[in-house]
Amino acid sequence: MHPIPANETERLSALHDLEVLDTAPDSPYDALCRTACALFHVPMATVTLVEADRQWFKARCGFTAGETAREGSFCTHTILSDEVLVVEDARVDPRFATSPLVTGDPHVRFYAGAPIILSPGIRVGTVCVQSDAPRTFSACERTQLADLATMVAAQLTLRRTEARLRDSEAHYRLLADNTSDMIVRADPETRRLYVSPAARMILGYEPEELIGSRPVDHIHPDDVASFNRALAGLGEGRTDRAVTRQRYRRKDGSWVWVEVTFNPTRDALTGQVTGYVAAVRDVSEREEAARRIRHMARHDALTDLANRTLFRERLTQRLAAIRAGAPGFAVLCLDLDRFKAVNDGLGHQAGDALLCRVAERLKGLVRDGDTVSRLGGDEFTILLAASDRAEDVRHFARRLVAAIREPIDLDGQPVIVGISVGIARAPRDGTEPDALYRNADLALHQAKAGGRNTFRFYEPGMHFTGPEVAQAAR
Structure with missing residues (x-):
């Protein structure tokens, strides 16, 4: 038997309230599936809505069927949590090894699905990618797939809002x-x-x-x-x-x-x-719905900081401004020390709360024109737009380390973490986005290897310390 979410009645009610089941193809969703196939280099992608006894594909790429039975489906398991579900090889996974989708056409071996979350706890379907060959799926790819699911949820909400608005307008026309x-x-x-x-x-x-x-x-x-x-x-x-x-x-x-x-x-x-x-x-x-979609596409869902997309846009803009004569700036890569101990010891909810508190402190340290971003996990960046002078950046880095070192209250539980910082300055340490970020990241690894609660400036000749060294310094 397939697993059934505890809030199945509420979930199905929200799904049918969208009034999107069994509707005609929609170009934005079809485009998203094509984009997902290209982005993750897979032959199949779907936007799937999960009903009581079936999963129906609002959009699909590489799939011939318009729907399949819910029994034995991957998406039924995906909607059980807010996390991305990854099955690297379905044939050796006891949950799916006998599924008709695995044993028969389309012979799914690899699956990754992100839940479409309309509101907390209400997951109506998935955005998923599949392949007939096993493969891995990185943390960055999981984040990208979750971002696509967030955009679908926002689009569905927008359509529902527009539908309700049309109904309201028709009602008033009668009155x-x-x-x-x-x-x-x-x-x-x-x-x-x-x-x-x-x-x-x-x-x-x-x-x-x-x-x-x-x-x-x-x-x-x-x-x-x-x-x-x-x-x-x-x-x-x-x-x-x-x-x-x-x-x-x-x-x-x-x-x-x-x-x-x-x-x-x-x-x-x-x-x-x-x-x-x-x-x-x-x-x-x-x-407002369109504004939320634009905001969600460029901001981290947990902390509301800029996400990787917006960080790169700002970084590219600042480098272009330098070429036009603007002053230099600095990029800081940040990684929390001892975050894993908090996350494992107090639970993921406490870990999320800690990340939000850290985000608030980071925002309190910067000025207008600076950009604080969360790239994922406990990784943050700061774009200091005003200066690339070593003494200015050093002063800021010291304030940053001191601020994060202060105890953080998590519902009465004081927690102390630290932060390691890697710094690269433009144009001194790079004039292209990838090079400048990479050099700041190299400096971060050196800071991790040098001990907690510290910072390092990038210097030519720095090399990657290796994951085992960086992990030991956390």
Whole structure:
């Protein structure tokens, strides 16, 4: 029998609430599967949703079947935890050795799956990659696969939000005279001549309060230029329709994201533009969901620090700025000392809490313009943007070591850890992202080999100390 999650009823309810089962192919999910195959060099990838008795593929690459039985499936085991499940050789794994997916087509030998987590404890499916040959799967690859699953979860949530928004809009259209959108009729100078009752809901104004006003009076200053360009095309007769998205100020002073569709009105005899009719729609939920997707793609889910992707972007930008004449900067690779002892002794939950406390301390040490990143596990980086002077960086490194050495309270349990730091300076120690990071990492290994709670600057001729030396220094 396949394992059944304790919260199966709640999980299935959330899955069906998405209203995505048995829907038509969706290009973003198909593209993600193709990307996964290319990224991990495997022939098969799926976005799988796990029902009570089957697993259905929302998207697939290299698979011919659209669904399979849940019994004996890899994905059923994947949704039991928040971790990536890796099966390096299914034929020797007693959980899957007799599975039809292993013994028959497509003859799966290797499997790696990351759960699609809608909310804590609610895992509706997986993003998984498979091969008909056994292989290993590195920690970095596990993180990348988990990132893909996070993006799918965000996309599913966005689709559900949009679906609910559409349902809400349809409901209000039935209740209102015309629509839940705010309908506006304006003259050629954009003065509002008519505003529908939806103004109360979207902007907090009574419709009469907006008569005679102009949209630009309520638009966020950063959005005025693009708005004026769109309206100019309508007024000059160059376009018959315009769609803009901007922030409007509500009566209470807050900002709301709206999408406005403009259609010009014309004189029946001359054809001259006499103004426009606009439909103003609140898209705050959609904008917030899109913002969360963008944020999640570049930030660590546990600590909310920059992730590897954002760190590399910032590093590349800073190196490009140096080539344009900007001052140098420093890259610090950080690794916690004795983290494994805390994680093993107090449990993973305490380990996660410790990482979050460390992240808070790191953020408290840096300035605007610096970047603190978590690359995975207990590995962090800091991009010090202001200076590459040895004395400045040395002073910061000492403060950093001292700050992390202070006891950390984990629910009444004082914990003391340390940190080892490797430092590379640009352009002195490298002008390319990979070279500069590699040199900082080499210096980190030297700091580990030299003892805990210390830092080392990169020097030409440094070499990798070896995993056994670095591990012994933890």
